[in-house]
Amino acid sequence: MNRKQLGVVMAAGVVVAVVLGAGIYGALQAPETHDHRWQVVATFYPLAYMTQAIGGEHVSVHTLVPANTDIHSWQPSFSDIYAADNAHLLVYNGAHLDPWFEEDVLPALDIRDSLVVNTTANVSLISGRGTHGVDPHTWVAPPTAHQQARSIYEALVYMDPAHQEYYSRRWENLSQRLTDLDHRYAASLASAPKDVIFVTHAAYGYLAQGYGLTQYAITGISADEQPSTAALKTLVDSMEYHHTYVLYVNPLHSEREAQALKQTLEGRTGQPVTILRLYVMLGPMDGLDYLQQMEQNLENLKTGLGAA
Ligand SMILES: [Zn+2]
Structure with missing residues (x-):
């Protein structure tokens, strides 16, 4: 493991990315509660899912943002901050998705004995409509x-080297599933006749970049944002230009909004518009967990892009 790439932060009031060394190691204590699992706080569902998938029976994971809540407008309450106290491991997204974690949660906690992980510390971030x-x-x-x-x-x-083998085995499993998904996304989307997606929420920039797609979004990142007349006109123009009449909706939006949008687009383009879902994976939905939603997104992308 390259420790410089850990993206782990030991915080003492302020968040500073530090290179982990042996000196920090001893600061971590094994769980002392009657619950012998390590207490983990994750800001939102995908990170909680990953932590549970790898940590298994040795972790107890608490998620701050309730499932399927618009994370862009969420703010922690005092009780949320309190719930994060005493965590051995705190995991957040970074990339300005959950800025309240660094700004409001961490400074309020006594986290001298905790590990804090910014999970995107080593991710090459792309530009987008976020903050x-x-x-x-x-x-x-x-x-x-x-x-x-x-x-x-x-x-x-x-944090818990005694169970390294256990974690490694489970990590290999998760890693394999994600790698397999990556290969299938790449193979399916590279051969698709179309390469543009029209979405209601600009959440698919990394998919677009990774698999050679162009994302046209009619709103930014806030789920309750209404499309402007100008945004609708641009969308219609692009759909007509690309002869693509498939609209991907964020399933957190109501079906009624999607239908209203479909009617508007059909009225303007004169073409039947197909509505498909692209999950943003902020909680279990339609009986699907995080990875299953990723699987379903691939199927829906293949449908919309005309891939075999
Ligand atoms: Zn979003």
């Missing part, structure tokens, strides 16, 4: 999700 011009949706694409999961794996081994 600071960065696309925060790293967990949506298999390769960037893989990097995030690896940072969690490395932190678990660092």
